[in-house]
Amino acid sequence: MTIGVFDSGVGGLTVLNELLRLVPHADYLYFGDTARLPYGSKSAETVARYAISSARLLQERGATLMVIACNTATALAMPQIEKSLSVPALGVIAPGAQRVAAISRSKSAVVIGTEGTVASGAYPRALAAYGISATQKACPLFVPLVEEGWTDHSVTEEVARIYLSELFSRTGNADRRPPSKSAAASDSQPDVLLLGCTHYPLLKPLLRRLVPAQVSIVDSAESTAQKVAEIVSAMQKENPSTPVRPSASAAASASSIQFFVTDSVEKFQRLGQRFFSRKIENVSHLDLET
Amino acid sequence: MTIGVFDSGVGGLTVLNELLRLVPHADYLYFGDTARLPYGSKSAETVARYAISSARLLQERGATLMVIACNTATALAMPQIEKSLSVPALGVIAPGAQRVAAISRSKSAVVIGTEGTVASGAYPRALAAYGISATQKACPLFVPLVEEGWTDHSVTEEVARIYLSELFSRTGNADRRPPSKSAAASDSQPDVLLLGCTHYPLLKPLLRRLVPAQVSIVDSAESTAQKVAEIVSAMQKENPSTPVRPSASAAASASSIQFFVTDSVEKFQRLGQRFFSRKIENVSHLDLET
Numbered sequence: 001m002t003i004g005v006f007d008s009g010v011g012g013l014t015v016l017n018e019l020l021r022l023v024p025h026a027d028y029l030y031f032g033d034t035a036r037l038p039y040g041s042k043s044a045e046t047v048a049r050y051a052i053s054s055a056r057l058l059q060e061r062g063a064t065l066m067v068i069a070c071n072t073a074t075a076l077a078m079p080q081i082e083k084s085l086s087v088p089a090l091g092v093i094a095p096g097a098q099r100v101a102a103i104s105r106s107k108s109a110v111v112i113g114t115e116g117t118v119a120s121g122a123y124p125r126a127l128a129a130y131g132i133s134a135t136q137k138a139c140p141l142f143v144p145l146v147e148e149g150w151t152d153h154s155v156t157e158e159v160a161r162i163y164l165s166e167l168f169s170r171t172g173n174a175d176r177r178p179p180s181k182s183a184a185a186s187d188s189q190p191d192v193l194l195l196g197c198t199h200y201p202l203l204k205p206l207l208r209r210l211v212p213a214q215v216s217i218v219d220s221a222e223s224t225a226q227k228v229a230e231i232v233s234a235m236q237k238e239n240p241s242t243p244v245r246p247s248a249s250a251a252a253s254a255s256s257i258q259f260f261v262t263d264s265v266e267k268f269q270r271l272g273q274r275f276f277s278r279k280i281e282n283v284s285h286l287d288l289e290t
Numbered sequence: 291m292t293i294g295v296f297d298s299g300v301g302g303l304t305v306l307n308e309l310l311r312l313v314p315h316a317d318y319l320y321f322g323d324t325a326r327l328p329y330g331s332k333s334a335e336t337v338a339r340y341a342i343s344s345a346r347l348l349q350e351r352g353a354t355l356m357v358i359a360c361n362t363a364t365a366l367a368m369p370q371i372e373k374s375l376s377v378p379a380l381g382v383i384a385p386g387a388q389r390v391a392a393i394s395r396s397k398s399a400v401v402i403g404t405e406g407t408v409a410s411g412a413y414p415r416a417l418a419a420y421g422i423s424a425t426q427k428a429c430p431l432f433v434p435l436v437e438e439g440w441t442d443h444s445v446t447e448e449v450a451r452i453y454l455s456e457l458f459s460r461t462g463n464a465d466r467r468p469p470s471k472s473a474a475a476s477d478s479q480p481d482v483l484l485l486g487c488t489h490y491p492l493l494k495p496l497l498r499r500l501v502p503a504q505v506s507i508v509d510s511a512e513s514t515a516q517k518v519a520e521i522v523s524a525m526q527k528e529n530p531s532t533p534v535r536p537s538a539s540a541a542a543s544a545s546s547i548q549f550f551v552t553d554s555v556e557k558f559q560r561l562g563q564r565f566f567s568r569k570i571e572n573v574s575h576l577d578l579e580t
Contacts, residue, residue: 035336036326041437043554046325144434147331155448162445264333 001232002027004063004087006055009037010268011143011198012069013275015092018225019067020255020278023232028257031058032272033288035262038143039072040114040197047116048077052084053288057260059085067228068092071196071220072114075122088231093122095227096194096220101130103216106191110167110215111136113196114143123196135190139163139197146199149274152206160203160210168193168212194218202275259283291522292317294353294377296345299327300558301433301488302359303565305382308515309357310545310568313522318547321348322562323578325552328433329362330404330487337406338367342374343578347550349375357518358382361486361510362404365412378521383412385517386484386510391420393506396481400457400505401426403486404433413486425480429453429487436489439564442496450493450500458502484508492565549573 003026005016016030033039033054039047051073055066066089068074068081074091082089100109111123111134118138127134142163145156168190193211195201201219208217257278261268265283272280293316295306306320323329323344329337341363345356356379358364358371364381372379390399401413401424408428417424432453435446458480483501485491491509498507547568551558555573562570 035332038328041557042325043557046553140438141431141434144431148430155445155452158445158448263336267331267333 001235002029002062002064003228004028004055004058004061004066005030005069006033006051006058006066006073007031007070007198008033008039008050008073010034010147010272010275012067013272014198014201014219014221015067015069015224016257017275017277018222019228020257022225022229024255026232027255029058029061029063030257030259031055031286032259032261032268034264034268035288037263038114039070039076040116040143041140042072042116044076044116044120047073048080051077051081055081055085055089057286057288059087061258061260063087065228065231066090067224069198069221069224071198072116075113075117075120078122090224090227090231092198092220092224093126093196095223096196096218097123097126097130097132098227099218099220099223100127100192100194101132103218104132104192106189107132108188108190109134109192109194110164110190111194111196112139112142112163112200114138115140117196123194134194135167137163137167139200142203143197143199146202146274147271151202156203157206157210160207164207164210168215190215192216192218195220199275257282260286262286262288291525292319292352292354293518294318294345294348294351294356295320295359296341296348296356296363297322297360297488298329298340298363299324300437300562300565302357303562304488304491304509304511305357305359305514306547307565307567308512309518310547312515312519314545316522317545319348319351319353320547320549321345321576322549322551322558324554324558325578327553328404329360329366330406330433331430332362332406334366334406334410337363338370341367341371345371345375345379347576347578349377351548351550353377355518355521356380357514359488359511359514361488362406362410365403365407365410368412380514380517380521382488382510382514383416383486385513386486386508387413387416387420387422388517389508389510389513390417390482390484391422393508394422394482396479397422398478398480399424399482399484400454400480401484401486402429402432402453402490404428405430407486413484424484425457427453427457429490432487432493433489436492436564437561441492446493447496447500450496454497454500458505480505482506482508484510486510489565547572550576552576552578 009032036050068091074093078091115138118136124134141159150156269280299322358381364383368381405428408426414424431449440446559570
């Protein structure tokens, strides 16, 4: 089985990390549309056009299951992407929302993401289907801060504190105090922070320090990989003769991973290495516009 | 005369501001390649391809003089852009370097810009021609901070302090103290900070507070507009019958300004308004890829 993973850049590598952990014997094709990133600040029409051309390319190269590992593309263009492909596709929003639904007791969550993801309202819509109300906040500085490598920097902590300040009434140092009975019983307090951008998992330790202790952090990269693992497992149960890899003898070997990028290969390797748990090799440059 | 102004997004509006001040009776076509921004983190090949298609479009629409109001495009692709056009083109780097040469006494300058501009080495090369040595620093967080509207924010000040910390030996509060005789006499201290990105003029008041008092800040947006004014004036002296505007009766009226963008018109107007001194009207969407 070949899983195509698509993102606007390096953020989707956090999804690929989780996929390699949970679905270790599949082969992977990763596409980073680095010449046209970031998608986060662009309009729905532009993002849809870019995402469709990118996803089709992975399908042409042999992907039999597509993971849209980009929150903005999922939020703004998932129906169009699915329509343009002949293989099944999974976005990051539905699995993230499902995970929130499974763990939220107060039925109230905070969603942070790019400007495009937030403006789309995709997460609040997905969460509303589970009876969960969502407060959203666009955090446009998080992606450049992560790409600068300042994942545990005092500046990033200050930016996060500003972005999160109105979202949790007890954001800050108050998380060291045990929650009072009345606060714990209140249903209006959000008890989940959903990371609605694949760059944000790198900020998890920093965000953990800032949000109240009773708030769980849900990472849509991880939730998506879990969903893919379930799908692959279901496919195998349904048709036990379908191996994850074509040759049974290869089942014990490591996945093959091929990367495609639209901008510089060297830049992708350099920046991507901050996001990816293995060495980034086998990167090819592709030009989508010729 | 119709002047075409090209940038990857809204930053070139700082150049257009200065042009409207210094060459008020020309007509203007502004092109913001907002669907493909930012150029700052992309490779030379990609930037050249994008910039050429954008500049050609302005020429087709009637521009008779082209201003490449984007430091990254100028740094990475100026010769290719000039070759692809039949009208004269002016980038932002040569005028910025020329202005530094005119005012630096220590013959040492600091250049700040995007990753792409810095990596190209275009400013140090241009400055070396005037016998000026340059220290460079990429400041990738400045553009997103400006676009977030945090032009006078404590976070931006902290980021600037970090970026500039090693560039001026007396960066910080020390600029309040009168320079010692030995420091003032030293030729090795940079005495100019060149803003090598069209977003940075919005940070000028903040940067002014951080760099030593004896350091001048050169803004390539302003230097470029001055150069354009000189060119236009020379063209008129050479051929006095060539009016800036086709009809003499229109000479006293305001410039006409038309904007073209590749992403959302509404987003360009909203973000651009922070950069532009007049109301942004007459914006059309163009799709370069179809």
